[in-house]
Amino acid sequence: MEPIAERGYTHWEGTLGTGRRPWRVIAGQAVRLAWKRRFFKPLFFFSLLPAVVFSGGIYISERLGDFQEMLKGADKFLTINPDYFQAYYGSSFLFFMMLMIMVGGGAGLIADDLRHNALPLYFSRPLRQRDYIGGKGAALAFFLLLLTLAPGIVFLLLKLIFSGSAKILSDFPWLPFSFLAWSVFVSAFFSLFTLLLSSLGRNRRFASILILAAYFLSDVFFGIFYAIFREPAFCLVSLQRNLRQASASFLGAKPPMEVPGIYSILILAAIMAAAVLVLRRKIRGTEVIR
Amino acid sequence: MTAGGRILRADKLGKWYGNVLGLSDVSIEIGPGITGLLGPNGAGKSTFMKLITGQLRPSIGTVTIAGQPVWNNPGIFKNVGFCPEQDAFYEDTTGREFLSGLLALGGFPAAEIRERTARALAFVELQADADRLIRGYSRGMRQRLKISQALAHEPEILILDEPLNGLDPLSKRKVIRLIKEYRTEGRTVLVSSHVLPEIEALTRSIILIHQGKILAQGDIHFIRDLIDAHPHIVAVRTGRGRALAAKFVEEDDVRSVRFDEAQGTVLFETRNRDRFFERLTRLAAEEGWEIEEITSPDDNLQSVFDYLVGK
Amino acid sequence: MRNAPFVSVYKFSARLVRRSRRSRLLGALGLLPVILAVILQITRAAAAGGGLDGLEVFSNFVMGFSLQFLVLLLSLFFGTAITADEVDNKTLTYPATRPVSKAAFILGKYASSVSFLLVLVLTSTVVSFLILMIDRLSYGTAWTFLGRSLAALGFGTICYTALFTFVGTFLRKSVLIGLVFCFGWENIVQYFPGMTQKFTIMHWLKSLLPGLGGGMGSTEGGGLTAFLLFRHEPSPAGTAVAVLLLLTAVFLALAVAVFSRKEYLFDE
Numbered sequence: 001m002e003p004i005a006e007r008g009y010t011h012w013e014g015t016l017g018t019g020r021r022p023w024r025v026i027a028g029q030a031v032r033l034a035w036k037r038r039f040f041k042p043l044f045f046f047s048l049l050p051a052v053v054f055s056g057g058i059y060i061s062e063r064l065g066d067f068q069e070m071l072k073g074a075d076k077f078l079t080i081n082p083d084y085f086q087a088y089y090g091s092s093f094l095f096f097m098m099l100m101i102m103v104g105g106g107a108g109l110i111a112d113d114l115r116h117n118a119l120p121l122y123f124s125r126p127l128r129q130r131d132y133i134g135g136k137g138a139a140l141a142f143f144l145l146l147l148t149l150a151p152g153i154v155f156l157l158l159k160l161i162f163s164g165s166a167k168i169l170s171d172f173p174w175l176p177f178s179f180l181a182w183s184v185f186v187s188a189f190f191s192l193f194t195l196l197l198s199s200l201g202r203n204r205r206f207a208s209i210l211i212l213a214a215y216f217l218s219d220v221f222f223g224i225f226y227a228i229f230r231e232p233a234f235c236l237v238s239l240q241r242n243l244r245q246a247s248a249s250f251l252g253a254k255p256p257m258e259v260p261g262i263y264s265i266l267i268l269a270a271i272m273a274a275a276v277l278v279l280r281r282k283i284r285g286t287e288v289i290r
Numbered sequence: 291m292t293a294g295g296r297i298l299r300a301d302k303l304g305k306w307y308g309n310v311l312g313l314s315d316v317s318i319e320i321g322p323g324i325t326g327l328l329g330p331n332g333a334g335k336s337t338f339m340k341l342i343t344g345q346l347r348p349s350i351g352t353v354t355i356a357g358q359p360v361w362n363n364p365g366i367f368k369n370v371g372f373c374p375e376q377d378a379f380y381e382d383t384t385g386r387e388f389l390s391g392l393l394a395l396g397g398f399p400a401a402e403i404r405e406r407t408a409r410a411l412a413f414v415e416l417q418a419d420a421d422r423l424i425r426g427y428s429r430g431m432r433q434r435l436k437i438s439q440a441l442a443h444e445p446e447i448l449i450l451d452e453p454l455n456g457l458d459p460l461s462k463r464k465v466i467r468l469i470k471e472y473r474t475e476g477r478t479v480l481v482s483s484h485v486l487p488e489i490e491a492l493t494r495s496i497i498l499i500h501q502g503k504i505l506a507q508g509d510i511h512f513i514r515d516l517i518d519a520h521p522h523i524v525a526v527r528t529g530r531g532r533a534l535a536a537k538f539v540e541e542d543d544v545r546s547v548r549f550d551e552a553q554g555t556v557l558f559e560t561r562n563r564d565r566f567f568e569r570l571t572r573l574a575a576e577e578g579w580e581i582e583e584i585t586s587p588d589d590n591l592q593s594v595f596d597y598l599v600g601k
Numbered sequence: 602m603r604n605a606p607f608v609s610v611y612k613f614s615a616r617l618v619r620r621s622r623r624s625r626l627l628g629a630l631g632l633l634p635v636i637l638a639v640i641l642q643i644t645r646a647a648a649a650g651g652g653l654d655g656l657e658v659f660s661n662f663v664m665g666f667s668l669q670f671l672v673l674l675l676s677l678f679f680g681t682a683i684t685a686d687e688v689d690n691k692t693l694t695y696p697a698t699r700p701v702s703k704a705a706f707i708l709g710k711y712a713s714s715v716s717f718l719l720v721l722v723l724t725s726t727v728v729s730f731l732i733l734m735i736d737r738l739s740y741g742t743a744w745t746f747l748g749r750s751l752a753a754l755g756f757g758t759i760c761y762t763a764l765f766t767f768v769g770t771f772l773r774k775s776v777l778i779g780l781v782f783c784f785g786w787e788n789i790v791q792y793f794p795g796m797t798q799k800f801t802i803m804h805w806l807k808s809l810l811p812g813l814g815g816g817m818g819s820t821e822g823g824g825l826t827a828f829l830l831f832r833h834e835p836s837p838a839g840t841a842v843a844v845l846l847l848l849t850a851v852f853l854a855l856a857v858a859v860f861s862r863k864e865y866l867f868d869e
Contacts, residue, residue, distance in 0.1 A: 039774065039777070103777075104777075115689075200626065201622065201623055201626075203623065203686075203689065205678070205681065205682070205685060205689075205775075205776045206623050206626075206678065208776050208777075209627075209674060209677065209678045209776065210626070212674075212780060213630060213674050216670065216784070217630075217633065217670060217674075220666055220670055221637065221666075224637065224641075224662040224665070224666060225640075225641075227661075227662070228641065228644075228658065228662065229644065307866075343694075343697075343698050344697065344698070345693075345694060345697055345698075345864070345865075346864050347864055362703070362861060362862075364699065364700050364701055364702050364703070365700055366700075367698050367699050367700045368700045370698065371698075372694070372698040374691075374694045374695075376691045376694070376867065378690055378691035378692050378694070379692065380617055380690075380692055381690075382617060382620040382621050382622075383616070383617065383620070387616065391609075391612075391613040391616070392695055392696075392699060394604065394609040394612065394613060395606065395609050395610065395613065395696060395699040395700075395701050396699055396700060397604075397606065397609070397700060439695070
């Protein structure tokens with residue numbers, strides 16, 4: 001049984017309707033709010049640029065003869081295999097844009113609720129902590145899946161359509177599941193990472209700075225240690241490098257650094273677990289003032 | 291300070307937010323005593339308050355305090371205290387630190403800051419909680435702290451925007467008494483509210499605002515009398531209600547008569563209240579009519595306001 | 602004794618900066634150079650004296666991290682917060698209805714933020730230096746290098762905070778714009794050739810550090826600054842100080858001018 005401070009709405013003695021999904025209400029509202037922000041729409045559409053480019057690449061790969069002149073020597077980059085998809089899923093630009101979408105649409109998700117003292121309002125409804133966190137996370141995951149899972153499905157479909165055969169699936173049968181698994185994993189990571197940092201204060205600006213600081217500074221640390229010691233294992237201190245290693249692992253591609261991808265997956269999973277623990281502590285209907 | 295130094299004056303004051311009109315063509319003068327600024331939510335009260343406290347710049351017209359323009363003139367705040375409507379504080383400070391910090395901004399020396407802080411906290415009964423973080427204060431405590439920061443430097447002009455918000459009934463009575471005490475020595479107090487009984491408890495001098503315009507300014511009863519279009523309602527409780535009604539029903543200025551059997555009263559609607567009372571008094575004195583109670587249900591602010599906004 | 606309005610604002614604001622939870626969290630960021638220095642020193646010791654020289658590590662990596670990331674991020678947050686916090690928290694009404702000029706308000710708050718940041722950044726830099734140079738503290742030139750590094754960080758803090766104070770007075774999305782400036786303009790244009798790099802604040806800050814012309818690094822100060830001063834075409838140090846002070850004064854003057862004229866509407 002949950003402690004009383006977390007039980008929220010307990011006065012009603014009737015039966016609740018079946019098929020309730022309060023997290024969907026929270027997610028829908030958060031998506032609508034993010035979409036309304038002036039900079040968010042152009043930011044999001046700009047993030048889709050690599051997906052458009054890589055989709056174009058799939059088309060070109062089936063028409064190499066037509067583009068021979070333009071692509072002198074570049075055709076080896078257009079072999080559609082896991083490394084090709086890793087170039088999309090593991091690109092710094094994509095991670096950066098996902099981060100910016102988190103900053104634009106997610107930094108204030110919990111910070112604003114804390115600022116406006118909205119948590120007691122939420123938990124005076126028949127809502128559990130996991131509905132609240134799940135709803136907020138789902139809003140972020142919605143946008144992230146549009147950048148990861150949706151392009152993956154489009155890539156596969158385009159390849160099937162343009163090549164006129166299912167060779168891609170017979171050569172790499174795990175690919176659709178890899179796309180799904182990686183998309184879910186990276187979306188969950190970014191969502192929980194953002195929610196964690198948003199819950200640390202009541203100020204959206206502060207959360208934005210923390211999100212970017214954590215991401216960039218970890219990479220700076222990697223750069224420093226790697227420049228001095230030339231030891232690939234230092235990539236484990238950088239969030240970006242860990243994401244690249246993990247994506248290569250999921251897609252069955254060659255990882256950028258000579259470090260087993262599973263270590264990166266474990267580190268990212270540990271961050272997600274820590275985020276869940278902190279969120280469970282922070283998201284309460286009542287605030288304890290000492 | 292001279293009486294002229296306590297005058298708040300607005301001359302053809304107007305404020306637009308883009309295409310939205312906040313305030314239009316407001317020309318008023320507010321002098322010593324308590325003046326109530328009354329209007330529903332969205333009427334323009336807060337816009338007016340912000341203009342006279344220099345937080346907004348007028349789009350047209352002028353607003354002055356003691357003859358000096360308000361916008362970008364921080365010197366006038368030596369003698370002006372403002373209690374804002376919003377519930378906002380520096381949450382990481384204690385009540386004492388909050389007050390003393392703001393007094394320090396007022397240029398007082400350290401010893402005087404301590405003394406004034408203690409006095410202001412005592413005034414609003416926050417001494418016991420003065421050293422707790424504001425983050426832990428209840429709604430009522432926060433409101434009292436807000437009032438205390440407006441009074442702490444004993445300004446000649448006090449401007450209070452919805453000062454009774456969030457207070458329990460006992461606290462409201464206390465604050466109303468404090469405000470009334472404050473107006474002594476010729477100080478000017480402007481109080482805004484959308485709660486009519488609160489304003490009625492404080493003052494008879496009111497400014498009515500609606501949709502960014504001033505509808506009326508002056509004494510409540512005087513304004514009521516000016517509203518000739520609306521007859522006055524007088525309720526008379528007597529054991530002989532129908533007979534009394536028969537006495538008045540043929541008079542020209544009595545528009546209608548209704549019976550409230552539950553209350554045992556007769557409600558007369560009359561265009562000339564003074565004449566009506568004169569006749570009623572004569573009936574009671576000369577013909578021995580037993581009148582238990584006489585009230586004027588619409589001789590109050592609610593009715594004045596409703597009539598003016600056309601309800 | 603009465604304090605001048607600027608001093609009153611400074612004291613009040615300094616208390617708020619010290620107290621706030623965010624300052625503590627961001628202050629922890631300020632300790633990162635120390636953590637970095639400890640890790641590097643341990644790994645150097647484990648390599649039994651081999652590897653890079655302590656001053657090389659300090660000058661290229663600790664200074665590089667502090668100057669090109671830490672100072673930027675901290676100045677961005679604290680500078681924009683001067684106005685943005687008061688507007689977001691709706692507390693601007695209180696100082697605005699006190700007999701304090703808007704100039705005194707902005708400058709007092711700026712001074713309190715800069716004081717906090719200077720103590721944080723300079724202390725962590727000195728501690729990092731001491732950790733990395735623990736076996737070479739008698740090396741006089743190293744102290745000169747430390748002095749100039751502290752000057753660069755100090756001026757960087759002062760100038761960037763002034764810039765972001767100005768940005769915060771007139772832009773609502775000041776953090777986003779600030780980030781684009783820091784990680785876009787400053788981190789890219791500083792490597793452009795010729796006059797172009799002089800359009801960054803970072804150029805003038807790096808001109809305070811010891812280094813050879815042509816950006817090939819220097820043995821002055823006992824270590825290489827090749828990494829930190831990559832593609833840097835330094836200007837004279839005296840000119841750099843004058844430009845930085847001028848920029849600071851201009852940004853603060855603009856901040857005061859905007860703050861005095863702008864109306865700040867709270868979200869209702």
